[in-house]
Amino acid sequence: MKRDIFQAIADPTRRAIIALIAIQAMTPNAIAENFHTTRQAVSKHLRILTECELVTTEQKGREIYYLLEIEKMKEIDKWLEQYRQIWETRFKQLEDVLAKIKKQKRKK
Amino acid sequence: MKRDIFQAIADPTRRAIIALIAIQAMTPNAIAENFHTTRQAVSKHLRILTECELVTTEQKGREIYYLLEIEKMKEIDKWLEQYRQIWETRFKQLEDVLAKIKKQKRKK
DNA sequence: GACACGTGCAACCGTTTGGTTGCATACTCT
DNA sequence: AGAGTATGCAACCAAACGGTTGCACGTGTC
Numbered sequence: 001m002k003r004d005i006f007q008a009i010a011d012p013t014r015r016a017i018i019a020l021i022a023i024q025a026m027t028p029n030a031i032a033e034n035f036h037t038t039r040q041a042v043s044k045h046l047r048i049l050t051e052c053e054l055v056t057t058e059q060k061g062r063e064i065y066y067l068l069e070i071e072k073m074k075e076i077d078k079w080l081e082q083y084r085q086i087w088e089t090r091f092k093q094l095e096d097v098l099a100k101i102k103k104q105k106r107k108k
Numbered sequence: 109m110k111r112d113i114f115q116a117i118a119d120p121t122r123r124a125i126i127a128l129i130a131i132q133a134m135t136p137n138a139i140a141e142n143f144h145t146t147r148q149a150v151s152k153h154l155r156i157l158t159e160c161e162l163v164t165t166e167q168k169g170r171e172i173y174y175l176l177e178i179e180k181m182k183e184i185d186k187w188l189e190q191y192r193q194i195w196e197t198r199f200k201q202l203e204d205v206l207a208k209i210k211k212q213k214r215k216k
Numbered sequence: 217g218a219c220a221c222g223t224g225c226a227a228c229c230g231t232t233t234g235g236t237t238g239c240a241t242a243c244t245c246t
Numbered sequence: 247a248g249a250g251t252a253t254g255c256a257a258c259c260a261a262a263c264g265g266t267t268g269c270a271c272g273t274g275t276c
Contacts, residue, residue: 004120006114006117006118006120006123007118009114009118010114010115010117010118011233011234012112012114013234015114015187019190022190022191022194027252027253028252028253028254029251029252029253037234037235037236038235038236038237039252039253040235040236040237040253040254040255041234041235041236043253043254043255044233044234044235044254044255045234047254047255061243061244061252062242062243062244062251062252062253063243063251063252063253064252064253064254070191070194070195070198071195073188073191073192073195074195076184076188077188077192079123080181080184080185080188082127082130083130083178083181084181084185086130086178087178087179087181087182090178119263119264121264135222135223136222136223136224137221137222137223145264145265145266146265146266146267147222147223148223148224148225148265148266148267149264149265149266151223151224151225152224152225152263152264152265153264155224155225169222169273169274170221170222170223170272170273170274171221171222171223171273172222172223172224
């Protein structure tokens with residue numbers, strides 16, 4: 001039942017929940033109001049997000065606020081980094097080619 | 109059956125396939141050699157990756173080479189951008205606080 | 217043309233997923 | 247203490263997922 005962060009963000013509803021609590025911490029009920037599902041379904045999503053440490057909870061009386069653990073999002077960024085390097089290299093190569101063409105035109 | 113890019117990268121095997129063909133285009137058979145599954149299973153993953161335009165194919169005789177569509181990866185980067193802004197803002201705020209503390213110490 | 221090779225697709229199967237309903241628990245207010 | 251509110255958890259269900267096996271189709275090679 002160990003889910004990783006990539007599975008966590010795979011579901012559109014969960015991405016929406018993340019977007020919501022990124023702005024401000026919210027209770028399950030408040031979050032559920034934004035979706036066309038039951039509160040329990042949202043609760044399940046929150047459990048998954050908590051399991052892979054993407055969100056934390058903070059109890060205030062009988063209400064539980066869920067907050068986004070923004071640091072965890074960096075893991076995706078870290079994974080993307082290797083590919084960012086590739087597309088930046090390709091862009092650089094494209095620039096070089098364009099520069100070469102420009103140079104050749106000037107010669108005429 | 110419409111899958112988005114986030115579902116595509118949710119599976120560890122698919123992320124491994126992406127990592128493989130990021131270096132160089134490969135045939136399904138060559139890719140499958142790197143995993144402990146059947147060629148058909150890999151073929152299925154490739155189909156999913158093709159469906160959401162993360163990979164493209166190039167036929168060379170009876171072999172089909174799969175290549176990574178690196179541009180598509182930028183979609184994830186674009187999605188991450190909003191959160192990157194948040195963690196950078198927080199880091200900035202932290203810096204400000206530290207600077208303030210430093211300043212106060214100097215007064216003494 | 218016959219045959220091996222590389223590949224995709226359909227059918228099937230067990231497991232996981234996302235959802236629902238119903239219930240138990242914990243806190244608040246009167 | 248009792249009523250109402252906020253929440254989590256278990257049981258269940260249909261659909262989707264990831265895998266396998268078997269087969270069909272196109273492409274090279276002899």
